[in-house]
């Protein structure tokens with residue numbers, strides 16, 4: 001979100017300083033791990049759909065600006081019982097906005113996507129205009145674009161504090177004080193710390209990404225295996241993306257399909273989080289795969305951690321920081337589903353920083369719902 005905001009602000013001619021405590025594209029936050037699902041039939045809430053329309057346009061603009069495709073449209077399946085959050089929520093968005101989709105029952109799923117083993121009463125909603133993006137490629141592209149447009153991007157620099165001063169802000173970073181007209185805070189899992197005075201309930205949580213070796217790599221290639229979210233029981237969803245390969249313990253690139261649990265999260269401090277994944281965690285995933293995706297239930301190639309930043313209602317926090325005189329904007333609390341919005345969030349943060357308002361529909365993300 002920070003690289004997107006820096007690129008959007010630099011594109012509008014603003015003088016931008018970007019501060020990042022780690023390397024340019026690192027694996028210690030929330031934006032690593034090869035793939036992120038994008039989809040428009042949004043089970044989380046129908047109000048995201050108009051923003052997703054804008055996000056799809058913003059992705060197209062970013063693709064044009066970098067001269068390369070960023071979205072892989074392999075389609076996505078939302079699977080579960082008809083009354084599950086994933087299926088019922090997806091259909092609510094489909095109906096509210098008239099979105100293109102196909103509803104598949106177990107027999108249709110078995111014929112078309114035999115990789116999945118569904119329960120008799122499961123259904124699936126297939127959305128063709130969905131798929132995945134490569135987060136590292138996107139962050140790199142946005143940083144390059146911001147840099148090429150004149151942004152001063154500083155890496156290995158920890159912002160340790162900020163204060164509103166007059167019409168602007170002062171930010172302390174590695175002992176220096178930076179004076180600016182506006183501060184945009186996109187600190188991911190560390191946002192709660194940067195915004196401690198505001199009292200926002202932002203909870204960093206540990207999530208695990210597993211790569212399992214498919215028994216038949218061709219059947220799990222993205223061309224035949226859509227991205228998916230499978231509601232296996234209440235508040236327990238399995239998700240995955242087709243084979244993009246992974247580096248195994250011997251350093252070889254092997255076939256590997258990514259899977260994870262969307263709700264199996266552990267609240268953590270991002271600085272002291274356990275980054276090792278236990279054998280028990282791998283075994284729990286293998287057990288679920290054996291039941292629903294038996295072709296993946298063999299070798300776990302790698303298992304790595306990632307961070308979600310949860311809000312109580314799991315909606316984002318995007319807007320002017322209350323009580324900061326309009327000098328600070330926030331993009332935080334993406335609750336494990338923010339990446340597909342990246343370029344539009346950057347543009348919205350640029351609107352807020354330069355004009356104090358945005359035409360984009362962000363009412364659901366109003367920071368004032370949490371501010372103390």
Ligand SMILES: Cc1cc2nc3c(=O)[nH]c(=O)nc-3n(C[C@H](O)[C@H](O)[C@H](O)COP(=O)(O)OP(=O)(O)OC[C@H]3O[C@@H](n4cnc5c(N)ncnc54)[C@H](O)[C@@H]3O)c2cc1C
Pocket residue numbers: 001002019020021022028029030031032033035036037038157158159160186187188189190191194207208209260306307308331332334335336337338339340341
């Ligand atoms: C396992 C996993 C799967 C996901 N799957 C999906 C998906 O399929 N689809 C989807 O849309 N979303 C998905 N998400 C969510 C999405 O990836 C995140 O919402 C998004 O990446 C958050 O971006 P961010 O910029 O807020 O955080 P980050 O990318 O972590 O960026 C925050 C940056 O701020 C820096 N920083 C923090 N504090 C300071 C400081 N004081 N000084 C300097 N720098 C600082 C950090 O080092 C970090 O680089 C997933 C997330 C995970 C972890």
